[in-house]
Amino acid sequence: MTEDNEACTQAAVHPVPHAGPGLYLLLLREAASTHVGTEVSSQELEYKYGNLSEGVCKPGYAAAKMATIYPKFTKLAPMFLDRNFKRLSKVNNYLPPFGFKTQERIIDSILTITKNYGLGEELDSLSCKRCIVVGNGGILSNKSLGSRIDEYDVVVRLNEALVKGYGKDVGTKTTIRITYPEGAIQNPENYEQDSLFVLSAFKPLDFKWLRQMVYKEKMRGTDGFWKSVAQSVPREPTEMRILNPYFIQEAAFQFIGLPFNNGLMGKGNIPTLGTVAITMALHNCDEVAVAGFGYDMNKPYAPLHYYESVKMSAIKESWTHNISKEKEFLRKLVKANVIKDLTNGI
Numbered sequence: 001m002t003e004d005n006e007a008c009t010q011a012a013v014h015p016v017p018h019a020g021p022g023l024y025l026l027l028l029r030e031a032a033s034t035h036v037g038t039e040v041s042s043q044e045l046e047y048k049y050g051n052l053s054e055g056v057c058k059p060g061y062a063a064a065k066m067a068t069i070y071p072k073f074t075k076l077a078p079m080f081l082d083r084n085f086k087r088l089s090k091v092n093n094y095l096p097p098f099g100f101k102t103q104e105r106i107i108d109s110i111l112t113i114t115k116n117y118g119l120g121e122e123l124d125s126l127s128c129k130r131c132i133v134v135g136n137g138g139i140l141s142n143k144s145l146g147s148r149i150d151e152y153d154v155v156v157r158l159n160e161a162l163v164k165g166y167g168k169d170v171g172t173k174t175t176i177r178i179t180y181p182e183g184a185i186q187n188p189e190n191y192e193q194d195s196l197f198v199l200s201a202f203k204p205l206d207f208k209w210l211r212q213m214v215y216k217e218k219m220r221g222t223d224g225f226w227k228s229v230a231q232s233v234p235r236e237p238t239e240m241r242i243l244n245p246y247f248i249q250e251a252a253f254q255f256i257g258l259p260f261n262n263g264l265m266g267k268g269n270i271p272t273l274g275t276v277a278i279t280m281a282l283h284n285c286d287e288v289a290v291a292g293f294g295y296d297m298n299k300p301y302a303p304l305h306y307y308e309s310v311k312m313s314a315i316k317e318s319w320t321h322n323i324s325k326e327k328e329f330l331r332k333l334v335k336a337n338v339i340k341d342l343t344n345g346i
């Protein structure tokens with residue numbers, strides 16, 4: 001730790017006399033961001049944040065908690081690729097899905113036309129952001145969590161999870177929808193208003209597909225996809241983004257501990273999209289909640305998703321994910337209070 005960091009931490013633990021709540025919050029924020037990466041005890045954090053009243057957003061909380069269980073965790077990692085993406089050293093040398101090597105030109109051409117690389121002015125300037133990642137699990141049904149979900153500053157939704165008709169249980173707000181070609185909503189009428197369409201790319205063809213969607217070109221054939229894909233996305237280019245592939249890499253190798261396989265996609269080394277989204281949120285939000293997570297193998301007949309009747313047992317067919325190892329990781333996050341699970345399915 002540098003002297004500067006130490007000074008900052010000291011100030012945060014023993015607030016400067018006469019400092020207003022604004023300054024105190026600022027110091028806390030500094031302490032949380034500089035401290036990440038060094039070991040901070042959980043008790044120390046409770047002490048630091050304990051003074052904030054219930055319901056007040058705690059700056060840097062999720063990242064600081066994360067660093068108590070993953071000491072190497074550092075908050076800095078942009079949510080989306082921007083024009084400087086080639087400088088991202090952790091991903092520029094890996095092929096998709098763990099990086100973007102070989103896809104630089106196509107990404108450049110996508111980013112030229114999307115022209116926006118953040119969440120938008122209002123959200124980007126918030127000093128403390130609360131995010132919720134809504135998983136697609138059937139566990140969301142009949143819990144009437146919609147209004148609680150809508151209270152978050154950032155609501156992340158995944159793949160083809162419908163909002164229309166399910167507002168009471170899942171909310172009506174969508175800030176970003178993260179997906180890939182095979183997972184994307186196919187019926188243009190099912191897209192909600194005002195959300196950012198975010199590609200999480202798993203293979204080179206996914207970038208090619210996004211370029212066609214962004215440039216509003218007709219798709220030619222569906223060869224190379226593992227299921228049919230959306231032919232168009234009813235979003236302006238300025239509402240489209242590319243998720244930083246670092247979150248797939250970090251979730252797989254640092255957090256869940258999936259096989260490295262020379263850095264290539266292989267059997268059981270891909271995190272589910274929900275876990276990728278949680279990883280993104282830990283880097284970009286101050287507080288992180290989740291809902292709709294949980295694969296319960298003891299209930300093979302329970303609904304897998306809240307919006308359709310596929311059964312839980314269907315997940316057994318997945319050869320890409322390691323559901324039990326991933327569950328261990330998510331449980332660790334809940335237990336250490338890094339994330340709050342509104343549906344208690346993890």
Ligand SMILES: CC(=O)N[C@H]1[C@H]([C@H](O)[C@H](O)CO)O[C@](OP(=O)(O)OC[C@H]2O[C@@H](n3ccc(N)nc3=O)[C@H](O)[C@@H]2O)(C(=O)O)C[C@@H]1O
Nearest residue numbers: 135136137138158159183272273274275293294295304318
């Ligand atoms: C057959 C198949 O490949 N199914 C996968 C489907 C499928 O591609 C899409 O539904 C689109 O058709 O997508 C996945 O995910 P899916 O779209 O089902 O759900 C999004 C994320 O929510 C979490 N989830 C979901 C259901 C459940 N009972 N418990 C949960 O915790 C997971 O974190 C999940 O990632 C995916 O992309 O990860 C995971 C699934 O493995």
Ligand SMILES: CC(=O)N[C@@H]1[C@@H](O)[C@H](O[C@@H]2O[C@H](CO)[C@H](O)[C@H](O)[C@H]2O)[C@@H](CO)O[C@H]1O
Nearest residue numbers: 180182202224225226270271272273318320
């Ligand atoms: C190389 C290739 O396309 N592999 C396909 C996998 O991506 C795909 O897994 C699916 O891959 C998706 C990304 O494209 C998500 O991670 C999803 O959760 C996962 O189930 C499976 C589905 O059964 O089919 C293979 O042929």
